[in-house]
Amino acid sequence: MQRGHVPIRTCRGCGRRAPKRELVRLVLRQGRLIEDPEQTMDGRGAYCCPDDTCRQRFMNNRKILRLAFRNSSSLSATTLP
Secondary structure (H helix, E strand, O other), X not given: XXXXXXXXXXXXXXXXXXXXXXXEEEEEEOOEEEEOOOOOXXXXXXXXXXXXXXXXXHHHOHHHHHHHHOOHHHOOOOOOO
16 A cells, blocks of 8 residues: 555445545354454455444345345344344
């Protein structure tokens, strides 16, 4: 990476673009969405704002979940701890 480069990610709940550090990364593990606080877990991840309303909008929209993780069969019981 270049010096001074700040990675920008898009929230899947509201569509807001923000620096990667401001967003929470969610990863699909064994059919459950879990937070990835260090943002280093393997697999596809989706970014979301840390507030509950945005996270609920992301969690309740099956279409966005399928697009974010590209695997609808694993999304049978998506819950956060």
